[in-house]
Amino acid sequence: MTFLRATAEQWTGLTEAVLHADGREAVAFALCGVARRDRVTYVVRDIIALDDDAYLERAPDRVTWRTSAIVPILDRAAREHLTVMKVHGHPGGYDRFSELDDASDTSLAASVASWCNDAPYLSVIMLPGGQVVARAYDGGSIQPLDGVDVVGDDLVYYTRADHGTTPDFAQRIEQVFGKRTLSLLRTLRIAVVGCSGTGSIVIEQLARNCVGELILVDPDVIEEKNLNRIINATREDAERKRPKVEMLAAAIERMGLGTRVEPLAIDLFTPAAVRAVSSADIVFGCVDTVDARHLLNQLCSFYVLPYFDLGVKLEADGAGGVEQVCGSVHYLRPGGGSLLTRRMYTLDAVQAAALRRTDPVEYAARLREKYIRGVNEDRPAVISVNMLIASLAVNDFLARVHPYRHESSSAYAIQRVSLSHDIYVHEADATTCQVVGRNLGRGDVTPLLNLAELSE
Numbered sequence: 124m125t126f127l128r129a130t131a132e133q134w135t136g137l138t139e140a141v142l143h144a145d146g147r148e149a150v151a152f153a154l155c156g157v158a159r160r161d162r163v164t165y166v167v168r169d170i171i172a173l174d175d176d177a178y179l180e181r182a183p184d185r186v187t188w189r190t191s192a193i194v195p196i197l198d199r200a201a202r203e204h205l206t207v208m209k210v211h212g213h214p215g216g217y218d219r220f221s222e223l224d225d226a227s228d229t230s231l232a233a234s235v236a237s238w239c240n241d242a243p244y245l246s247v248i249m250l251p252g253g254q255v256v257a258r259a260y261d262g263g264s265i266q267p268l269d270g271v272d273v274v275g276d277d278l279v280y281y282t283r284a285d286h287g288t289t290p291d292f293a294q295r296i297e298q299v300f301g302k303r304t305l306s307l308l309r310t311l312r313i314a315v316v317g318c319s320g321t322g323s324i325v326i327e328q329l330a331r332n333c334v335g336e337l338i339l340v341d342p343d344v345i346e347e348k349n350l351n352r353i354i355n356a357t358r359e360d361a362e363r364k365r366p367k368v369e370m371l372a373a374a375i376e377r378m379g380l381g382t383r384v385e386p387l388a389i390d391l392f393t394p395a396a397v398r399a400v401s402s403a404d405i406v407f408g409c410v411d412t413v414d415a416r417h418l419l420n421q422l423c424s425f426y427v428l429p430y431f432d433l434g435v436k437l438e439a440d441g442a443g444g445v446e447q448v449c450g451s452v453h454y455l456r457p458g459g460g461s462l463l464t465r466r467m468y469t470l471d472a473v474q475a476a477a478l479r480r481t482d483p484v485e486y487a488a489r490l491r492e493k494y495i496r497g498v499n500e501d502r503p504a505v506i507s508v509n510m511l512i513a514s515l516a517v518n519d520f521l522a523r524v525h526p527y528r529h530e531s532s533s534a535y536a537i538q539r540v541s542l543s544h545d546i547y548v549h550e551a552d553a554t555t556c557q558v559v560g561r562n563l564g565r566g567d568v569t570p571l572l573n574l575a576e577l578s579e
C-alpha cells in the first residue's frame with residue numbers, strides 16, 4: 124500500500140498553484156520525505172511553484188515547461204534525500220492521466236532516478252472540486268496511490284478504498300456518520316501510545332467505533348495498583364504480570380469487530396516503537412511524561428501526522444482533601460503550534476525527564492542538589508476523570524474526520540476541563556513552532572527523528 128500525506132496549508136498551496144481561474148493547466152513541484160514500513164507513506168516537506176517564465180505552453184489540456192527549471196529541484200532532492208513529486212491541474216475535470224502525462228511522467232521519473240540514486244517519483248493530478256488522482260513510480264513499477272491524506276484542523280482522506288457492506292455491529296455508527304465515514308474508520312490505522320488510565324479507554328472507544336488497525340505501545344505490565352482504572356484489566360492479569368498491550372489486544376480480539384491490533388510491549392524511545400507509530404495515520408498520546416510528549420510531537424512533525432495529546436491532573440493531599448480535578452486535550456496539527464509553544468512544558472523539563480529515564484542515579488543526585496525540578500510519580504488517578512478526558516479526545520477526533528460541530532474545528536485546538544472549578548473551555552491556536560516545525564515532512568532520517576538515542 125502506498126499513501127501520500129500533506130498538511131492542509133501545503134494542500135491549499137498546491138491547489139492554488141495548479142488550478143488557475145484562467146482554465147489553463149499549470150504545474151508545481153513538491154519535495155517529500157518517506158516512511159518505508161509494511162506500507163510506504165510519502166509526506167510533503169516543501170512546495171516549489173514554477174515561475175511564469177519557466178512555462179513553454181499552458182493550454183486547457185496540456186502544459187509544458189523548460190527542463191532547466193527542474194534542475195535545482197532535482198539537486199535539492201538528491202542532497203536532502205527527498206522524493207520529487209509533480210502536481211498539475213486538470214481544470215477541465217479529466218479524471219485520469221492523459222497520454223501526454225504518461226510521456227512526461229516516464230521521462231521525469233527517469234531523470235529523477237538517474238539524478239537521485241534510483242529515488243522514486245510521484246505524480247498527482249488535481250481536479251476542480253477537490254478530486255485527486257495520484258501514482259508513484261518506484262523501482263520500475265507504477266502504482267496508483269491507496270490514499271491521499273490532508274491533515275489540517277479537519278482530517279480529509281481522498282481515494283481510500285470503500286469497505287463494502289455494513290455489519291450489524293456497525294449499523295448504529297452508520298446511522299450517525301453515514302457509510303462513507305464508517306468505511307473510512309475501517310481503513311484507518313491509529314497508534315495509541317500509553318495504554319493505561321486514559322489510553323485503555325481511548326483504545327476501547329476506537330475499537331468499538333470500528334477503527335481498522337490499532338498500534339498499541341506501552342512497555343509496562345499490569346499491577347494491582349492499576350486495577351482501579353485500566354479498562355478490561357483483571358486481578359489475574361495483575362498476578363500474571365501481563366503486559367498492558369497484550370491484555371488490551373486480547374480484549375479487542377474478544378470484541379470480534381475485526382480491528383487488527385499490533386501490541387508493542389516496548390518503550391517509546393526505541394527505533395522499533397518510533398517506526399511503528401510513524402506508520403500510522405493518526406497518533407493518540409496518553410503518556411504522563413513530558414519527554415514522551417515531546418518525542419510524539421516531534422515524530423508527528425517529521426511524518427505529517429495529526430496528534431491528540433491527553434493529560435489529566437488531580438491534586439489531592441492524600442488524606443481526602445481534593446484541591447483540583449482537571450484535564451486537557453490538545454490537538455496538534457503538523458506545521459502548527461506545539462506543546463512547547465502552548466507552554467505545556469519547557470525544554471529544561473524535557474531534559475530533566477530524559478535524564479530520569481536514561482540515568483536515574485545522576486537524576487537523583489541533581490534533584491538532591493536542586494539543579495532540576497522533580498518529576499511527579501504515582502499521581503492520584505480515578506477512572507471517572509480519565510473517561511471524561513478520553514471521551515473528549517475521541518469525540519474531537521470523530522469531529523475532525525466527520526465535521527459536525529457548529530464551530531470550525533480550528534476552535535478546538537485546546538480543550539480544558541476543570542471539574543473542581545466548573546470549567547469547560549476550548550480555544551484556537553494560531554501559533555507555529557520553530558523547534559518542532561523545522562522538521563516538518565522529513566520522514567525517515569538516520570538516526571530516526573535525528574535523535575542519537577534512536578541510533579540503530
Ligand SMILES: [Zn+2]
Nearest residue numbers: 211213221224
Ligand atoms: Zn495532465
